[in-house]
Amino acid sequence: xxxxxxxxxxxxxxxxxxxxxxxxxxxxxxxxxxxxxxxxxxxxxxxxxxxxxxxxxxxxxxxxxxxxxxxxxxxxxxxxxxxxxxxxxxxxxxxxxxxxxxxxxxxxxxxxxxxxxxxxxxxxxxxxxxxxxxxxxxxxxxxxxxxxxxxxxxxxxxxxxx
Amino acid sequence: xxxxxxxxxxxxxxxxxxxxxxxxxxxxxxxxxxxxxxxxxxxxxxxxxxxxxxxxxxxxxxxxxxxxxxxxxxxxxxxxxxxxxxxxxxxxxxxxxxxxxxxxxxxxxxxxxxxxxxxxxxxxxxxxxxxxxxxxxxxxxxxxxxxxxxxxxxxxxxxxxxxxxxxxxxxxxxxxxxxxxxxxxxxxxxxxxxxxxxxxxxxxxxxxxxxxxxxxxxxxxxxxxxxxxxxxxxxxxxxxxxxxxxxxxxxxxxxxxxxxxxxxxxxxxxxxxxxxxxxxxxxxxxxxx
Numbered sequence: 001x002x003x004x005x006x007x008x009x010x011x012x013x014x015x016x017x018x019x020x021x022x023x024x025x026x027x028x029x030x031x032x033x034x035x036x037x038x039x040x041x042x043x044x045x046x047x048x049x050x051x052x053x054x055x056x057x058x059x060x061x062x063x064x065x066x067x068x069x070x071x072x073x074x075x076x077x078x079x080x081x082x083x084x085x086x087x088x089x090x091x092x093x094x095x096x097x098x099x100x101x102x103x104x105x106x107x108x109x110x111x112x113x114x115x116x117x118x119x120x121x122x123x124x125x126x127x128x129x130x131x132x133x134x135x136x137x138x139x140x141x142x143x144x145x146x147x148x149x150x151x152x153x154x155x156x157x158x159x160x161x162x
Numbered sequence: 163x164x165x166x167x168x169x170x171x172x173x174x175x176x177x178x179x180x181x182x183x184x185x186x187x188x189x190x191x192x193x194x195x196x197x198x199x200x201x202x203x204x205x206x207x208x209x210x211x212x213x214x215x216x217x218x219x220x221x222x223x224x225x226x227x228x229x230x231x232x233x234x235x236x237x238x239x240x241x242x243x244x245x246x247x248x249x250x251x252x253x254x255x256x257x258x259x260x261x262x263x264x265x266x267x268x269x270x271x272x273x274x275x276x277x278x279x280x281x282x283x284x285x286x287x288x289x290x291x292x293x294x295x296x297x298x299x300x301x302x303x304x305x306x307x308x309x310x311x312x313x314x315x316x317x318x319x320x321x322x323x324x325x326x327x328x329x330x331x332x333x334x335x336x337x338x339x340x341x342x343x344x345x346x347x348x349x350x351x352x353x354x355x356x357x358x359x360x361x362x363x364x365x366x367x368x369x370x371x372x373x374x375x376x377x378x379x380x381x382x383x384x385x386x387x388x389x390x391x392x393x394x395x396x397x398x399x400x401x402x403x404x405x406x407x408x409x410x411x412x413x414x415x416x417x418x419x420x421x422x423x424x425x426x427x428x429x430x431x432x433x434x435x436x437x438x439x440x441x442x443x444x445x446x447x448x449x450x451x
Contacts, residue, residue, distance in 0.1 A: 022212075024212035025213070025216070025285075026216050026286065056173065057176055060183060065201075065205065070286065071293055071322055075187030075191065079180075079185070083181070086177045126336075
């Protein structure tokens with residue numbers, strides 16, 4: 001039992017690590033504005049599937065790591081990740097029963113929330129100009145969600161992550 | 163199965179905890195610098211891993227380059243090298259003359275500084291700032307505030323150092339201002355970043371100032387951050403609006419900030435060591451001035 005648990009934990013953290021690598025990976029300038037938030041999408045999946053194990057404090061840690069790796073002001077993404085995962089965790093039962101398409105739309109809105117929170121905190125710090133380009137990753141994340149969901153669900157069933 | 167109702171209370175508690183911690187992080191950002199540096203050092207191998215696939219493609223493309231392309235490139239480089247060494251001959255003569263004249267005037271001599279070539283590690287950064295990450299860190303003696311230049315001009319300064327990599331703030335970042343002077347008449351101004359890679363703003367330039375389109379701006383050495391005499395930008399537009407108190411002057415950075423690959427780190431207070439790499443770096447640097 002404990003071995004299985006350890007196994008599951010390894011699978012979750014490995015997927016989060018891969019998400020973090022995707023966040024750092026250089027992409028061509030054309031694709032740059034559409035770059036999806038891989039890490040957040042993966043975190044959302046785990047919070048939805050196993051909300052009693054991976055929730056707000058996990059998101060806080062992940063957000064802080066991302067802040068450090070991006071060289072941003074500490075605390076911005078830890079705050080945004082915690083708030084977004086809170087939204088997921090309190091609604092996980094409803095979200096799970098939605099059909100994939102409806103789920104994608106909700107995820108898109110949640111991603112918009114995330115980008116607005118990041119912008120808002122950044123704005124309090126040093127007033128960058130707002131542009132709607134900031135919300136493009138929400139669009140690509142919305143489109144990608146069903147595949148991320150599918151891959152991670154297979155992973156979870158295969159390795160019996162609980 | 164876990165109970166649902168007991169958990170929902172604790173989620174609120176967790177959220178409160180996370181929010182309080184985040185706000186604490188936001189306020190203590192400056193004080194947490196050592197902790198951040200340590201964490202970044204531990205995580206910096208990830209930056210290398212993240213760039214590995216891209217590097218692999220580059221490597222493949224280089225290996226597949228055709229013979230004729232390599233020949234062409236080689237010829238071009240040889241031609242450039244001849245041109246450069248000719249300029250270098252004249253430069254050496256001028257340098258000696260300059261030193262003699264300065265000695266006659268009793269002014270302090272300009273010393274060469276230690277330099278090191280660094281490569282940009284292409285990783286994504288905070289989209290609200292203009293950073294590049296380079297592949298040298300405190301293991302190589304890089305320090306916060308260190309000036310960074312490329313073959314054409316000033317690129318920026320180091321703002322964050324960890325063991326293996328460091329982060330350079332470009333001169334085009336809105337937070338960055340750099341003291342410059344116009345080479346033509348030694349007028350001093352400050353060039354501010356605008357957030358656009360190809361544009362700097364000169365602020366608070368009086369309307370009577372003698373400034374023209376095409377003027378070259380070089381570092382003035384004031385502020386003790388950037389050593390004197392490195393090219394920064396060229397003036398491209400001057401807007402004389404009667405309703406404004408100052409001129410609106412924009413300049414274009416000399417360094418191609420959108421496609422920098424190799425950079426030079428400068429140690430202003432260290433004399434150069436006699437290494438072949440260092441001396442090669444010195445020559446390319448000096449000729450470009």
